[in-house]
Amino acid sequence: MTVPDIFRPGLFDGRHAVITGGGTGIGLAIARELGRLGARVTLAARDETRLAQAAEKLAEDGIDAAWFGLNIRDGDAVDAFWPCVCDTRGIPDFLVNNAGGQFGAKAIDISPNGFRAVMDLNVQGTWQMSHAFASQLIAAERPGRIVNIVFAHTQAMPYFAHAAAARAAVVNMTQTLALEWGEHGILVNAVGPGPVKTEAVAQYDDAMSGDLVIAKMPVPRWGEPHETAYAVAFLLSPAGDWITGILMPVDGGGQLAGRRFS
Numbered sequence: 001m002t003v004p005d006i007f008r009p010g011l012f013d014g015r016h017a018v019i020t021g022g023g024t025g026i027g028l029a030i031a032r033e034l035g036r037l038g039a040r041v042t043l044a045a046r047d048e049t050r051l052a053q054a055a056e057k058l059a060e061d062g063i064d065a066a067w068f069g070l071n072i073r074d075g076d077a078v079d080a081f082w083p084c085v086c087d088t089r090g091i092p093d094f095l096v097n098n099a100g101g102q103f104g105a106k107a108i109d110i111s112p113n114g115f116r117a118v119m120d121l122n123v124q125g126t127w128q129m130s131h132a133f134a135s136q137l138i139a140a141e142r143p144g145r146i147v148n149i150v151f152a153h154t155q156a157m158p159y160f161a162h163a164a165a166a167r168a169a170v171v172n173m174t175q176t177l178a179l180e181w182g183e184h185g186i187l188v189n190a191v192g193p194g195p196v197k198t199e200a201v202a203q204y205d206d207a208m209s210g211d212l213v214i215a216k217m218p219v220p221r222w223g224e225p226h227e228t229a230y231a232v233a234f235l236l237s238p239a240g241d242w243i244t245g246i247l248m249p250v251d252g253g254g255q256l257a258g259r260r261f262s
Contacts (some may be wrong), residue, residue, distance in 0.1 A: 003226045007233055013038035016092045017236070018085065020072055020129060021099030023050035025198035026149060028057075029225030030096055030232050035063030037233065042089055044070040044081065045099060072099050072125030082132045091140055094236050095133045097126045097170075098149040102163035115162045122166035123173070130177060134186055143185030145240070147232050148174050152192035152251035167192075171247050178245030187244040191231045194251025197222040219252030 017034045021027040022043030031041045035058055043051050043065065051067035058065035066089060070081050085092065100122045103114070130146055137144040150167040151157075157164040171190055178188040195213055214220050231250045234240060249255050 006230055007037055007237065009037065011037040011233075011237055015039045015094065015236075016042065016090050017094040017096060018042045018044060018092045018133070019096040019098055020044045020070070020125075022067075022096075023047055023054045026193060026196060026225045026228050027096070027098040028054050029229040030098060031058060031065065032061070032063070033226065033229035033233050034094070034236070035065060036061070039094070040064035040066075040089065042085055042092065043067040044072075046071050072129055073120045075128055078125075078128045078132050082136055086136060091136055091142060092133065093142075093144055095129060095144070095146045096149065096232060097129055097146065099125060100149065100166075102160060102166070104159045106159060107161040110162055118162040119166050119169075122163070123169045126170050127173060130173075130188070134177075134181055134184070137186055138184050144187075145236050146174075146177070146186065146188045147235055148188070148190040149228070149232075150174075150190045150192045150247065152194045152247075152249035153255045154192075154247070174247070175245045182244055187235075187240065189235050189240070189244060190247045191228060191235070192247050192249045192251065192255075193228045194223055194249070194254040196225055196228060198225060213254055213257070214252075216257040217252045217254045218256060221252065223250065223252065 012034055017039045019027050019031045019041060022031045023045050031043055035041045041063060043054055045051055046069065048069040055065040055067045068081060068085065071077055102118050126148055133146065148170050150170050154168045154171055174188050174190040181188060214222060228250050231248050235243060
């Protein structure tokens with residue numbers, strides 16, 4: 001698939017972006033777009049094999065890419081990650097909290113441990129990365145930007161009680177951090193993709209399939225990973241200089257149609 005060029009070449013020359021969960025799917029598309037526009041990109045995730053493959057692909061495209069194995073749920077690992085990145089790659093200008101995940105299940109079938117795991121990954125992990133990143137920027141008296149990848153739809157979602165709660169919490173966190181950290185020149189926003197055709201789609205059965213949602217959307221098709229990447233690039237670009245605390249849905253209008261599966 002040919003991905004069109006939207007932004008001017010060199011837009012992010014000299015900038016450094018950290019992208020969590022950057023080895024596949026939306027995260028890799030974001031890394032590719034920012035790198036294509038001149039940023040050096042640092043990928044962080046648990047699957048080191050995928051990270052290495054992703055960084056190699058990006059390097060083949062002329063992108064300055066590096067990777068670090070990281071479990072964002074591990075507070076000690078997160079605290080150790082940032083000094084290492086800053087020492088070897090320089091203080092990042094941008095953090096894209098893309099790492100996250102969930103599994104589909106009826107609410108009655110979600111165990112306490114299952115619920116906790118999804119909350120830890122999506123909420124606690126995003127918080128730990130954001131807090132450590134902001135601490136680096138504030139200490140260095142530097143501005144920066146955070147973009148959190150969430151859900152476009154923030155209301156009730158059958159089969160995803162844990163994920164809906166977690167992603168809505170991150171939206172509120174985004175708004176709160178935007179209020180508190182604006183005085184330090186740190187802008188915090190969220191991008192909410194709708195159904196995007198990535199490797200993760202295969203894990204869901206027909207009852208939870210995006211096909212049921214897509215049929216009701218104003219723009220009834222699957223999204224592509226690069227379309228989310230464009231929204232992230234917009235918010236990190238000078239066009240986003242006066243934007244903070246928002247949730248930008250990128251979902252073909254899906255949030256307007258609701259999330260009923262019948």
